[in-house]
Amino acid sequence: MALPRLVAFSGNTHRPSKTRALVEAIAAAAATRAPLDIRRFDIVDAGPGLGSAWAREALSLPARRVVEAIENADALIVGTPVYKGAYAGLFKHVFDLVDPGALANKPVILAATGGGPRHALVVEHALRPLFGFFGALSLPTAIYACDADFQDGVLADDGVRQRISAAAGELTDILTAERRPVLSFDEVRVATGQAR
């Protein structure tokens, strides 16, 4: 059976990137819990053909690959840098070009980075409604990290690490539960010792 496809998408426009480091850390935590087919993308991968595309048909090949990977994923980790108190414009532009029905019921971990703690609720006030539009299954634990949480580009804050661990657990619980066989009523009675 094919492994669940997890796409880790980060809205950074340069590398190295704190947002990409956060998204990578979440993906790594998920990978320790379940076998997954993980693909990583950022705005740099999409290239300049993303911003100049005002419609899906105008996307360059690299940008189309990113949009299609998101649509074809079984689950997502999405992260954006906070720009002016919200998600970055090009991050939103990617999702403006995603098919509105493509993410329905798919588990999504929401993440963001900012310069300081002031905009921590961007994950709740900006990202959660966006993925609500898609009918995605946004997981309860969203993750925000700011400059002070990184040391030499690596996440160093214990609180953020704990949230990463919690979110990765929520994601892999769903992905592995989806793969368990659904038992019939009679099978459940036998398995729980209730059958006579």
Ligand SMILES: Cc1cc2nc3c(=O)[nH]c(=O)nc-3n(C[C@H](O)[C@H](O)[C@H](O)COP(=O)(O)O)c2cc1C
């Ligand atoms: C145009 C711009 C706007 C920004 N606006 C905010 C902001 O409103 N709040 C905040 O906390 N940080 C803000 N920042 C800081 C970035 O969110 C922060 O440095 C982020 O971690 C950068 O992520 P990256 O390394 O992935 O690019 C802004 C940075 C830029 C370049």
